[in-house]
Amino acid sequence: MKHIYIHYPFCLAKCPYCDFNSYAKETLTQDMWIDGILKEWCHHGAPQNPDTIFFGGGTPSLLSPHNIEKILNHLQPHFLTEITLEANPTTFETKKFQDFHHAGINRLSLGVQALNEKGLKNLGREHHVKETLHAMTQARSIFSNLSFDLIYGRSYHTTDEWREELNMALSINPDHLSLYQLTIEEGTLFEKKFKNHQLPMPDLDVQADFFELTINYMERFGYDMYEISNYAKKDHESQHNLAYWRYKDYLGLGPGAHSRLDGRAIMRIKNPKQWYNQLLSQDDITSLSSLEQQMERLLMGMRLTKEGVSIHDVQNVVHMDKISDLKNQGFLLNCEDRLIVSQKGRIFLNYILQMIIV
Ligand SMILES: C[S@@+](CC[C@H](N)C(=O)[O-])C[C@H]1O[C@@H](n2cnc3c(N)ncnc32)[C@H](O)[C@@H]1O
Numbered sequence: 031m032k033h034i035y036i037h038y039p040f041c042l043a044k045c046p047y048c049d050f051n052s053y054a055k056e057t058l059t060q061d062m063w064i065d066g067i068l069k070e071w072c073h074h075g076a077p078q079n080p081d082t083i084f085f086g087g088g089t090p091s092l093l094s095p096h097n098i099e100k101i102l103n104h105l106q107p108h109f110l111t112e113i114t115l116e117a118n119p120t121t122f123e124t125k126k127f128q129d130f131h132h133a134g135i136n137r138l139s140l141g142v143q144a145l146n147e148k149g150l151k152n153l154g155r156e157h158h159v160k161e162t163l164h165a166m167t168q169a170r171s172i173f174s175n176l177s178f179d180l181i182y183g184r185s186y187h188t189t190d191e192w193r194e195e196l197n198m199a200l201s202i203n204p205d206h207l208s209l210y211q212l213t214i215e216e217g218t219l220f221e222k223k224f225k226n227h228q229l230p231m232p233d234l235d236v237q238a239d240f241f242e243l244t245i246n247y248m249e250r251f252g253y254d255m256y257e258i259s260n261y262a263k264k265d266h267e268s269q270h271n272l273a274y275w276r277y278k279d280y281l282g283l284g285p286g287a288h289s290r291l292d293g294r295a296i297m298r299i300k301n302p303k304q305w306y307n308q309l310l311s312q313d314d315i316t317s318l319s320s321l322e323q324q325m326e327r328l329l330m331g332m333r334l335t336k337e338g339v340s341i342h343d344v345q346n347v348v349h350m351d352k353i354s355d356l357k358n359q360g361f362l363l364n365c366e367d368r369l370i371v372s373q374k375g376r377i378f379l380n381y382i383l384q385m386i387i388v
């Protein structure tokens with residue numbers, strides 16, 4: 031197994047926009063969590079020497095560096111393995127960055143989210159700008175592969191503010207940025223507020239302005255868009271996430287983690303305590319039909335703005351005759367054997383997918 035995802039489901043607080051499998055109440059000790067992770071890993075044949083390992087969450091930077099090291103000692107990464115940790119920029123976590131690095135983490139993905147007080151407050155984040163900038167600078171001085179996550183298109187957010195935030199983030203010279211448009215996710219507090227008209231969101235034209243500004247700005251500063259929300263300096267694309275978008279197999283460990291293994295989708299129990307109490311007995315395994323696999327491959331691959339997806343690999347789920355129309359309208363690049371969205375098409379990805387899916 032070349033790609034391993036490890037999910038730590040706890041956070042200091044639950045953010046009102048987030049629908050990830052994360053909980054503010056720590057219902058498992060770190061020892062129980064590790065015990066569960068290693069049992070799952072053994073159950074899947076104890077694969078070692080993966081090419082990528084991703085500690086995601088939740089907030090895995092709440093783990094002790096010693097516990098990260100313990101897991102890595104079992105997984106035996108090789109000297110080129112990309113080992114990412116998602117971290118929140120609170121002072122408590124920043125103090126541990128050096129020790130995470132010693133434990134074997136070689137790529138840090140820092141959840142900056144916003145770089146003005148209004149934005150952080152709107153998103154219900156626990157950190158302030160000064161603390162966030164300190165975490166970013168510390169991370170830069172420790173990790174040679176560093177990524178920041180930011181969210182744009184927030185309530186009351188302006189493109190001028192966003193430009194300023196991008197400037198601040200770029201001044202720290204990260205290698206990679208994930209820049210997400212705020213999405214209202216089902217079941218979140220934001221969804222409730224949005225439905226009650228308490229959360230104004232930018233209209234489609236303003237969303238398009240944010241998106242265009244982001245692409246132009248990032249490319250001007252030497253970051254290539256390689257996925258619809260991801261930008262990297264040369265050779266700094268996330269190898270782990272590329273594996274998802276290229277529809278490679280991966281093993282997911284931990285509560286609610288997904289895996290794709292030999293045409294099977296596995297989703298582990300979401301609730302941490304139940305996951306631990308029913309380890310291995312309740313694998314939710316679904317065999318994916320060839321059409322389902324092609325559909326997943328299409329949805330993932332179309333997000334890759336440079337390489338797209340091979341037409342041959344998705345031929346049974348796309349309307350071949352619509353493809354030439356979309357090429358003529360300039361939404362797809364004129365490439366014979368791959369489906370790749372054009373610059374104009376990037377913002378219309380959902381429309382393009384609606385048009386081509388059979
Ligand atoms: C697993 S989450 C976060 C990791 C870390 N706990 C944090 O909060 O920084 C990964 C990323 O998804 C993005 N994200 C989560 N919910 C989102 C939403 N509703 N809209 C847009 N981006 C979102 C955030 O940028 C976040 O950093």
Ligand code: SF4
Binds near residue numbers: 041043045
């Ligand atoms: S955004 Fe991050 S910190 Fe906030 S609830 Fe989601 S996973 Fe936890």
